Amino acid sequence: MTVLTGARERWVRTGGVELCVAELGDPSQPTVLLVHGYPDSKEVWSQVAARLADHFHVVLYDVRGHGRSTAPQPLRGGFTLEKLTDDFLAVADAVSPDRPVHLVGHDWGSVQSWEFVTVKRTEGRIASFTSMSGPSLDHFGHWIQKRMKRPTPRRMGQLLGQGAKSWYVYLLHTPALPEMAWRGPLGKTWPRILRRMERVPSDNYPTSSLPSDAAHGAWLYRDNVRSRLRRPRTDAYAHAPVQLITPLADVFLSEQLYDELELWAPQLTRRTLPAKHWVPRTRPDQLASWVAAFVRSVEGGRQEPRATGRYADRFGGQLVLITGAGSGIGRATAYAFAEAGARVVAVDRDGEAAARTAEMSRLIGAPDAWAETVDVSDEQAMEKLAEKVATEYGVVDVLVNNAGIGLSGSFLDTTSDDWRTVLDVNLWGVIHGCRLFGRQMADRGQGGHIVNTASAAAYQPSRALPAYSTTKAAVLMLSECLRAELADDRIGVTAICPGFVNTNITSTARFTGVDAEEEARRQKRSARLYGMRNYPPEKVAEAILRGIVNNEAVVPVTPEARGAHLLSRFAPGVLRRIARVKPPV
Amino acid sequence: MATALTSERSAELRGFRRVQRLAYECAETVAAQLQPGVTERETARMQREWLRERGVRDWFHLPFAWFGDRTAFVGFRIPLQFFPTDRRLEPGMPFILDMAPVYEGFTADIGYSGSLGVNQVQHKLMDDLQAHRELILREVRERRSLREIYEDVDRLMVRQGYANRHRAYPFGVIAHKVDRVRERRWSPRLFGFGTQSLKGLAADALHGHREGWSPLWSPYRFSDHPPRPGLWAVEPHLGFRGTGAKFEEILVVTDSRDTEESAFWLDDDLPHVRRWAEEK
Numbered sequence: 131m132t133v134l135t136g137a138r139e140r141w142v143r144t145g146g147v148e149l150c151v152a153e154l155g156d157p158s159q160p161t162v163l164l165v166h167g168y169p170d171s172k173e174v175w176s177q178v179a180a181r182l183a184d185h186f187h188v189v190l191y192d193v194r195g196h197g198r199s200t201a202p203q204p205l206r207g208g209f210t211l212e213k214l215t216d217d218f219l220a221v222a223d224a225v226s227p228d229r230p231v232h233l234v235g236h237d238w239g240s241v242q243s244w245e246f247v248t249v250k251r252t253e254g255r256i257a258s259f260t261s262m263s264g265p266s267l268d269h270f271g272h273w274i275q276k277r278m279k280r281p282t283p284r285r286m287g288q289l290l291g292q293g294a295k296s297w298y299v300y301l302l303h304t305p306a307l308p309e310m311a312w313r314g315p316l317g318k319t320w321p322r323i324l325r326r327m328e329r330v331p332s333d334n335y336p337t338s339s340l341p342s343d344a345a346h347g348a349w350l351y352r353d354n355v356r357s358r359l360r361r362p363r364t365d366a367y368a369h370a371p372v373q374l375i376t377p378l379a380d381v382f383l384s385e386q387l388y389d390e391l392e393l394w395a396p397q398l399t400r401r402t403l404p405a406k407h408w409v410p411r412t413r414p415d416q417l418a419s420w421v422a423a424f425v426r427s428v429e430g431g432r433q434e435p436r437a438t439g440r441y442a443d444r445f446g447g448q449l450v451l452i453t454g455a456g457s458g459i460g461r462a463t464a465y466a467f468a469e470a471g472a473r474v475v476a477v478d479r480d481g482e483a484a485a486r487t488a489e490m491s492r493l494i495g496a497p498d499a500w501a502e503t504v505d506v507s508d509e510q511a512m513e514k515l516a517e518k519v520a521t522e523y524g525v526v527d528v529l530v531n532n533a534g535i536g537l538s539g540s541f542l543d544t545t546s547d548d549w550r551t552v553l554d555v556n557l558w559g560v561i562h563g564c565r566l567f568g569r570q571m572a573d574r575g576q577g578g579h580i581v582n583t584a585s586a587a588a589y590q591p592s593r594a595l596p597a598y599s600t601t602k603a604a605v606l607m608l609s610e611c612l613r614a615e616l617a618d619d620r621i622g623v624t625a626i627c628p629g630f631v632n633t634n635i636t637s638t639a640r641f642t643g644v645d646a647e648e649e650a651r652r653q654k655r656s657a658r659l660y661g662m663r664n665y666p667p668e669k670v671a672e673a674i675l676r677g678i679v680n681n682e683a684v685v686p687v688t689p690e691a692r693g694a695h696l697l698s699r700f701a702p703g704v705l706r707r708i709a710r711v712k713p714p715v
Numbered sequence: 716m717a718t719a720l721t722s723e724r725s726a727e728l729r730g731f732r733r734v735q736r737l738a739y740e741c742a743e744t745v746a747a748q749l750q751p752g753v754t755e756r757e758t759a760r761m762q763r764e765w766l767r768e769r770g771v772r773d774w775f776h777l778p779f780a781w782f783g784d785r786t787a788f789v790g791f792r793i794p795l796q797f798f799p800t801d802r803r804l805e806p807g808m809p810f811i812l813d814m815a816p817v818y819e820g821f822t823a824d825i826g827y828s829g830s831l832g833v834n835q836v837q838h839k840l841m842d843d844l845q846a847h848r849e850l851i852l853r854e855v856r857e858r859r860s861l862r863e864i865y866e867d868v869d870r871l872m873v874r875q876g877y878a879n880r881h882r883a884y885p886f887g888v889i890a891h892k893v894d895r896v897r898e899r900r901w902s903p904r905l906f907g908f909g910t911q912s913l914k915g916l917a918a919d920a921l922h923g924h925r926e927g928w929s930p931l932w933s934p935y936r937f938s939d940h941p942p943r944p945g946l947w948a949v950e951p952h953l954g955f956r957g958t959g960a961k962f963e964e965i966l967v968v969t970d971s972r973d974t975e976e977s978a979f980w981l982d983d984d985l986p987h988v989r990r991w992a993e994e995k
Binding site for chain 2: 457461465469483486487490493494634666668
């Protein structure tokens, strides 16, 4: 049984074993060779392979002793990296004799691919290498030695941390025990453990060969780990461009392992994603898009990366939708994402302003940017937008519900129409966004993030902004509740509370209970006050990106917003006093 | 009498035009010579020497050169940071040359933006400066208050998605008056500014203070008056995420009742204006 639908299979005979090789896609396209890890078989890639097959010639094979490939006899000494390199060369020669292949490895597939990409005899056979969750044993050896030789507290911490994460490696070195466990109870419960611990989707994987895969694969460790860590090669330099994808919540490998990887792999492209170890199963969309982009850039002569933003490793190629992106914080956020290499959908009711944001975004690093003219308070328009975005651009990875309007004036002067307007935009706009795009994210099941722009007014009461503050308090609580609900789907929710930021919200805000002339005067006056405060929206945008990367729940931004946030917890009475002060507008 | 006045004025304008052209010629020549690795200091010196060889003895201010994100004044807190540094030019980097030579008693103050190779962001910024040049002239002819014009320029920048970077200049000025300067054999400078020119500016400031106007065109209350006849060096400066672009040239304001005559750009044959015409 296979979960690789439409795959063409063939057998490659090499060094006493027969390897089962599957191919998908058009063989005239660049070849992408996927190498699986431990304890897996090539079917671990089925979701990724299906997505890549539209554009590339995708090749997968069962590593010797795994899946339907045969095992070497005897097992001991049959899994050395040298023999695995022979296997790789045999497969590459069979499926792509004339052109170098693009390697992609996960876990042990990545460990062995590092060997392939750093030894002399494969030069010219590898066009690029995408590594995930599997360091080179040689680099790892040097990493340990460096920390042993000069043990600073930080280095000792890193060493002990990784040492604890490698517990299973020690167990796999015991004789016979791992085999018995895998062929016995562990093999049976493994799928359930994976679903519970790693939250992989429940489909027909692992395949029935799991017990023997895992039993044979123990020799991968026994044949290589000790010898390589003790005497790491000193010439393990990559001879092809490398893309490193690091899952940040990996329980087996710490991030610091790759700290100095640039020494071994110049021109390294780094990617990070908030996920656990089995990313080929939990994040196939993201992996396929990064692999495809990397392969294309290498095939196209590898231009300098345009996205130079601080979080380019995290947001590169992701789809980000921002409402209220025609000005202020929304626009600055769009630019910050564009600099990080994200694809941007700029939504605003002012179509011209949204188009401008999209245009500038493309200039500063967004591979693609689109403008959509939508009023967030219009439910039908939002539904249409969600549909259009899903069909034309894909499922949104990050949603920023930022659109909002200002309303100032005493409660008794605020008409029900005023209330309706501000609620429609500030609260209903957020609800529509979360409901429609949150549903798409949850259905895809590959994580995501929602950011809602609340306000410091969400916890700072004031006599000047009763309606506005009410809507923002609602947004804050909505975000907190949503965060609890969507945590199971690995979707983060963040509420941003900026404070006084110099944007044009002041000049468009409504002031109740005064005539038009007085309203204009107050708008001007408050705009001037905010201008004097002069806190730039760019800093809020930075806080938004940081909040997503750290998955923070509530992010107060300006010093006054942070101060008020503290007071709201420890001295709310002070805030109530401040609330009674008449603002100077 | 009237004709004598007119001819005297046009002779004066010719003098200003001559020095402005000379300065722009200097900017274009130096810009064409810039190579990767050249520093801001070296670039400023190139400008200074080029102009000195052609007879410039005094300065409104010494030449400036800004490279990379210094074109947008990123992280500028004190005025000393305007002075040229050892920052080196790299391919694709934007740069701005800004100089204010005095030649035969006439002052110019110009700004020239460019990049080493292609820089699409700066290209876009330069395109968008055209609207500012038109806006400023239109509103000056309407005799709007300088402070209001300043705010309108600000609004246009925000709509375009840019940051106002002339705000970083001393007093946040978008323009300042320039005038004729008496030629002296000895022309000392104070923080890069010619003392003769500073003296003129101070005299204007004193007069203006008594009469309710200012030689500095700023966002503040002291600029809340209609444009004052004279020559204004106008320098809108756009910034966008670490890239800046500006032009600077002289706007002539007169007390004529004729709209066209009441305000006009001293010279329309300048690099940035030619560029906009070519792109159309």
